[in-house]
Amino acid sequence: MKTSQQIQAMRAELLDWYGREGRTLPWRIRPEDRVAGVAADPYKIWLSEIMCQQTTTTAAAAYWHKFLDKWPSVQDLAAAPRDDILTAWAGLGYYARARNLHKCAQMICTEHSGLFPDNEAGLLKLPGIGPYSAAAIAAICYNEATNVVDGNVERVISRIFRVQEVLPKARSEIRKLAATLADPARPGDYAQGLMDLGAHICKPKNPKCDLCPWQIHCAAYGSGDMIDYPKRKPKATRPNRYGAVFYVEDNGQIWLRQRPDKGLLGGMMELPGTDWSTDKPKVDTWLAQAPVQSNWQRVGGEVVHVFTHFTLYLTVFIGQTKASHFDISAHMNTLDNYALPSVMGKAITHAQAMK
DNA sequence: GAATCGTGGTG
DNA sequence: TCACCAAGATT
Numbered sequence: 001m002k003t004s005q006q007i008q009a010m011r012a013e014l015l016d017w018y019g020r021e022g023r024t025l026p027w028r029i030r031p032e033d034r035v036a037g038v039a040a041d042p043y044k045i046w047l048s049e050i051m052c053q054q055t056t057t058t059a060a061a062a063y064w065h066k067f068l069d070k071w072p073s074v075q076d077l078a079a080a081p082r083d084d085i086l087t088a089w090a091g092l093g094y095y096a097r098a099r100n101l102h103k104c105a106q107m108i109c110t111e112h113s114g115l116f117p118d119n120e121a122g123l124l125k126l127p128g129i130g131p132y133s134a135a136a137i138a139a140i141c142y143n144e145a146t147n148v149v150d151g152n153v154e155r156v157i158s159r160i161f162r163v164q165e166v167l168p169k170a171r172s173e174i175r176k177l178a179a180t181l182a183d184p185a186r187p188g189d190y191a192q193g194l195m196d197l198g199a200h201i202c203k204p205k206n207p208k209c210d211l212c213p214w215q216i217h218c219a220a221y222g223s224g225d226m227i228d229y230p231k232r233k234p235k236a237t238r239p240n241r242y243g244a245v246f247y248v249e250d251n252g253q254i255w256l257r258q259r260p261d262k263g264l265l266g267g268m269m270e271l272p273g274t275d276w277s278t279d280k281p282k283v284d285t286w287l288a289q290a291p292v293q294s295n296w297q298r299v300g301g302e303v304v305h306v307f308t309h310f311t312l313y314l315t316v317f318i319g320q321t322k323a324s325h326f327d328i329s330a331h332m333n334t335l336d337n338y339a340l341p342s343v344m345g346k347a348i349t350h351a352q353a354m355k
Numbered sequence: 356g357a358a359t360c361g362t363g364g365t366g
Numbered sequence: 367t368c369a370c371c372a373a374g375a376t377t
Contacts, residue, residue, distance in 0.1 A: 025373095052373040059363075060373085093361025096376075130375045150373045168356075195373055204371065205366065235369085264360065306368095308360055342362060 002180065002217070010217055011183045011190065017213040018193030023200065026061050029140075031189050040188070042116040042141045043074045046104075049133045050097050057199075063092050075114055078105035086267050086339035095266055095341070100128030118142045139187035147179045148191035152198025157181075158230035159202060162219035166231040174230075202226075241310045244286040245273035245344075246296065247351035248319040254348065255291075256338060264307070269338045271347055276312060286315065295320040299354040305343040312343065316351045 002010065019031050027048040029040050047067060051060035070088060071077040077085070082102045089098035104126045108116060117123050120138040124131065135146035149157075154167065157178045163170050183190035201212045207226050209215055220226040248255040256269045274281075274289040287296060296317040303314040340348075 049373065054360090054372055054374055055362080056364075056372050091362075093363090094374085096360065097374090100375080128375070132374060136373070148373085151371085152373065192373090199373080238369090266360090306362080308362090309358075 006217065007181055010181055010214060011185075013213040014193050014197065015183070015186060015189055018189060018196060021200075021211075022193055022196050025057060026064060028192065029188075031186075034189065040141045042137065044068065045137055045140050046116060046129075046133075047101075049136050050101055050128055051092065053097060053133070054094060055092065059092065063089070074105050074108050074116075077102070078109040082267070083339060090268070090339045091342055091345075093342075095268055097128055099261070099267060103127045104129065116141070120144055120146050136191060139191045141188075143186075143188055145182065145184040145187045146191075147175060147182050148187075148194070149175050149178050150195060150198075152195045152202070153178055155204065155230055156194060156198045156202045156214075159207075159220035159226050160214060160218050162223065163230065166233045168233070170230065238306070239278060239310050240313060241276040241278055242280040242313050242315075243274045243276035244289075244315045244317060245271035245347050246290055246317050246319060247271060247299075247348065248294075249352075256340075265341050265343075267339065268341045268344075270341070270344050273314075280313070283315075286317075290317070292319075299351055301350070303343070303347045303350045305346060307343075314343070314347055316347055316354075318351055318354070 015031075022031070024030070025048075027040075027044050029038050044064075048060065048064055051063055051067075067077075067088060071080060080102070082099070085102050086095065086098050089095060089101075092098075107126060108114060116137070117126070118138075119142065120134045123129050123137050124134040129137070132148065132150050135148045136150070138144035139146045139148055154171070154174050157163070157174050158167075158170065161177050163174060163177070165173055197212070197214070201208045205227070209218070209221050209226065212218070212221075215221055218226070220229050246255070255272060257272055259265050259268050259270050261267050272291040274286050283298065290296060297320055299316040299318060303312075303316060305312045305314065
């Protein structure tokens, strides 16, 4: 634990560092502008926070601009067809975020008069807004003195206090320790400053301790084992799965279907294909699951795609018969306007390269 | 608490 | 090459 004098010093040092070295992000209000009375737009902050979940800020920023250009207000987003949102989200991953984004926008419009709740507890009730996002939005938009704890903060705090418990069990302890430091006077700037510190100074592998405003306060720096924190439970090895997809092209269009709304890639488009099994089946087993009978031609090589909890090996088959023979014209789609996840983009590229 | 849920970058 | 990681939420 830190003394109150130490805590006061740490808050001041972090805010000073943030004012000098804090990163500019497209949705961020700089401290000097905030003092001048510029307020953050909850819609823009909410959008950024959802997109930033488990996603690099670089990738999130590109989509953030695209979404704001397409849907400048929460009303615009709520009124959009869900599939348009999935299409715009395609490639960013974790598609439940896009589904919840739409639900949340609609709830804001139908149950909250088009306004975001102005406090952490209210925000937490909305779909897709969990403990981190609720705390962050409340702090950044409404200056509520929340305790914002993301992956960056977990790393910084675990090093400052040299937390011995492993994640995720250490989470409650880290939260309590973080709360002792959180700044009640400038919650938004403090939260963003602490996350910046984690992202750019207190990095996982090569922390720049020489540039850290909290160096003298850091227990891990003192013992030289920063890199060992946060301690984590070892992860299980990632299993493999195997499947096949079937590629039918006719007149510039491709046979696609929509996945069920729930689960992996929920609501996204895909090539028709087989189940993804843990053991690699024989080709005949795959062909028996083909959507239609055809002289399917196996494409050389496999498409390898790494998901969070398994690696997928996809074998691609190309149909030799024209789509018109299958009476599937209703399934034929151009690629432009559909929510195509990255894995299916890879499979299509693989098929087209072999033609 | 543990599993599920994407993707691209990196050392 | 490959395990790790990125402003987590949901069940």
